[in-house]
């Protein structure tokens with residue numbers, strides 16, 4: 001079989017975890033090949049979740065997950081501006097809906113302290129309603145978690161990926177790893193040979209960040225130790241016109257098995273309700289169900305009764321890579337140059353930068369030599385007030401800045417930013433062209449265009465713009 | 479861990495904060511003051527602009543689309559037109575209306591999106607009107623709007639606004655249809671746009687479709703799909719019968735043999751990447767059935783294109799999201815009128831155009847009336863009076879909605895519509911009855927009422943009403 005690439009490190013999987021690892025490898029000047037089975041970066045579980053930027057206040061103390069979520073949170077505070085990732089700490093209100101749950105609140109506060117998160121505050125029922133005036137009746141009290149936040153699950157992996165590519169990482173899409181034998185390299189040292197449908201990639205070190213397939217890839221590399229039971233989470237999205245109903249992330253009291261269903265704003269200015277938690281055995285079962293949607297609708301109305309008047313604009317489901325263990329499956333086989341990053345189930349968006357740092361340490365322990373970290377060029381997206389973005393770059397997606405069509409300077413710089421194509425989300429022709437022509441990570445399909453611009457993600461669900469966006473895509477596809 | 483994260487914005491207002499930020503950065507956004515701004519260049523908006531220009535008003539029409547004409551501009555089949563000219567195609571009809579408005583002297587602008595209201599109380603976002611913001615907001619409510627387009631950002635401060643933003647088909651998720659999210663789930667409008675304007679988007683349309691809905695537009699979708707080489711496997715409706723007129727049904731499903739599956743629900747959409755099939759289940763049955771297809775077209779079940787109405791804090795009807803209007807087609811925001819499918823989703827283009835013309839008469843009167851002075855001087859004054867004396871018109875099951883859904887005050891502005899349109903949610907035999915406080919004001923002949931078909935009743939004259947009485951109700955009487 002032909003050789004596709006040869007590198008010091010191969011990262012398998014281009015979800016948010018693989019993207020953060022690839023980005024950190026680039027920052028340390030490591031020669032890296034990055035393999036993804038699918039068509040795009042961030043198109044797996046990474047795009048279908050609740051998009052909460054977790055502090056880790058409620059993590060299981062002492063776990064690697066607790067440590068890496070906290071560290072990932074901290075790193076993103078510094079990196080978000082350079083990555084132009086919409087991320088902000090609006091805070092969360094955890095609500096106890098009965099006396100028994102209220103009794104659990106002290107334990108939650110104590111657990112946060114154990115986890116090193118000291119900003120939580122107990123709220124009585126009146127304070128809960130002062131924080132969330134639209135909350136349904138029956139709250140017994142709660143906990144305020146000021147740091148809990150929101151982030152954009154579309155931009156984060158793409159921005160990390162852009163920095164990785166700008167830093168020299170080579171991304172191979174549609175290159176799923178099918179076999180992974182060991183072989184002897186020309187220098188006589190052992191190395192990995194990763195067979196993909198597009199050719200083989202040889203590498204001294206392999207990082208498995210294959211998400212739902214992390215257990216399968218782990219087996220390809222000759223390891224056992226965990227299996228993945230996909231845990232489906234269904235979610236409903238409500239229109240931006242209902243956004244004002246909620247101010248914080250509204251959390252329930254978690255159970256042993258799940259964090260439970262929440263009602264949360266998004267950085268795109270919408271509302272999310274969910275997720276459910278259903279154990280399945282099919283890693284492709286991302287369908288929503290009538291029961292799931294009914295449960296979400298009931299929950300939405302119980303938590304925020306005014307949502308009964310609102311129609312959902314979208315429903316989707318994501319699969320958590322849950323395992324039989326209560327922690328991430330993150331380990332190294334030092335003599336083989338292999339690091340497994342498996343079972344990153346429900347916190348990977350928040351922890352990815354913590355994971356990446358940890359993986360770099362593991363690789364170094366395996367013998368990888370790397371440079372001291374260097375600054376990577378910042379990501380420049382279009383959309384900051386005053387048009388500091390580079391013309392020709394895809395847009396910033398957060399609702400804390402105007403869209404280019406709303407920004408007089410952007411429109412003055414290029415009339416195509418005033419030519420609105422997706423009216424619900426206010427996406428202009430200029431932004432769509434830019435996302436298609438992006439030299440680093442161009443959109444290749446409708447879903448990729450949507451994740452880069454929000455086109456088609458609004459209340460009309462492509463009634464107005466679908467045909468035109470598809471036509472632009474057909475013309476502009478590289 | 480108490481560092482302040484990036485963009486820790488004043489976030490509780492969502493788009494409101496953005497609007498404010500945009501306004502700050504706007505600084506030099508120019509403001510113009512036409513007499514009237516008509517928002518939407520479909521049949522309703524075009525007819526309205528033509529009438530107003532003819533009456534001598536300085537009227538501007540803004541449409542966010544690149545082409546004027548609204549939905550008809552992309553509807554290739556015949557069946558459009560006012561009065562005797564009913565045989566026109568959609569584009570012909572649109573062209574006539576555009577020419578009429580141009581000749582009358584209206585200024586027509588395309589690619590001009592009205593984004594929202596300039597006053598800070600853009601209520602859709604900042605909202606919380608119910609939490610006491612209402613009064614304060616109403617004080618500030620104006621007719622000034624924010625506009626964007628390729629020629630730049632602008633602010634328009636007309637004396638009156640006419641909302642003619644049309645309606646759209648309720649999409650799949652709003653109908654709570656579960657399943658996968660493959661490509662190939664479309665609306666009729668998207669299929670029409672592929673057929674007439676964006677052939678480059680044809681990949682979305684496959685070879686074999688299932689159509690959800692069996693109303694007029696659903697049958698129109700059968701034709702449009704056929705013109706694109708896509709056959710229709712079935713039309714699915716949970717109602718006990720199709721809801722179009724016999725000739726249209728015959729011309730499509732009958733002749734082509736497309737089955738209409740009545741009393742059947744669409745319970746799932748399947749496929750990874752592309753649609754592979756749907757699951758349907760007869761109402762009341764426990765067994766489901768699969769139909770193989772690569773395209774699903776979700777048709778009809780209209781909702782008003784109400785974003786601006788909502789952002790403006792207008793009172794809306796619950797079932798359609800249409801702004802509440804009275805017999806002068808006034809909304810609950812001073813100086814803001816509405817006409818066309820945004821108030822009655824969906825009627826024919828002729829009805830929409832007639833509504834636009836009617837609204838023009840009311841606006842012309844408003845421009846010269848004391849009502850306007852009242853609105854200018856007192857801000858909320860008119861709105862407040864309006865709300866206390868609105869005389870709402872309501873419907874009772876199985877009737878779904880009625881438009882206009884209020885009668886308004888006598889004498890203040892002319893009554894420009896004398897008929898209300900309405901819909902039933904279920905097939906019933908009976909008479910339509912208009913009454914106030916159990917006093918019958920009008921009764922129709924006995925008829926079969928079918929969902930998704932246009933029904934109408936005369937609006938009672940104010941002289942026949944008790945001004946201090948209760949609401950006016952439209953209901954179905956099954957007796958006699």
Ligand SMILES: Cc1cc2nc3c(=O)[nH]c(=O)nc-3n(C[C@H](O)[C@H](O)[C@H](O)COP(=O)(O)OP(=O)(O)OC[C@H]3O[C@@H](n4cnc5c(N)ncnc54)[C@H](O)[C@@H]3O)c2cc1C
Pocket residue numbers: 012013014015016017018035036037038042043044045046047048049050051052053054175176177178209210211212213214217231232233234275317318319320321344345346347348349350351
């Ligand atoms: C319902 C739900 C809600 C969640 N909410 C949150 C939240 O609020 N906050 C938070 O921080 N986290 C949340 N998460 C968790 C978060 O989404 C995940 O932890 C994170 O996305 C995992 O990223 P990943 O890169 O490991 O996996 P993925 O995004 O699945 O990426 C793995 C990639 O590997 C590729 N791949 C697989 N096999 C191969 C192969 N053989 N060769 C090459 N490539 C391969 C796949 O195609 C895929 O692109 C939630 C998850 C779910 C399901």
Ligand SMILES: Cc1cc2nc3c(=O)[nH]c(=O)nc-3n(C[C@H](O)[C@H](O)[C@H](O)COP(=O)(O)OP(=O)(O)OC[C@H]3O[C@@H](n4cnc5c(N)ncnc54)[C@H](O)[C@@H]3O)c2cc1C
Pocket residue numbers: 517518519520521522523540541542543546547548549550553555556557558559590591592593642643644645666667670695698699783786817818819820824825826827828830831
């Ligand atoms: C498939 C189909 C078949 C039909 N067949 C027939 C038929 O045979 N005969 C018939 O009489 N009728 C038919 N109709 C109905 C007819 O198209 C409508 O009655 C008519 O278009 C309604 O006119 P309107 O002006 O209210 O709205 P629309 O035609 O929907 O026009 C609304 C306009 O407002 C613009 N707009 C919306 N928001 C903004 C904003 N914020 N800023 C600027 N502009 C905005 C839109 O771009 C659009 O151009 C059909 C409809 C469909 C969908």
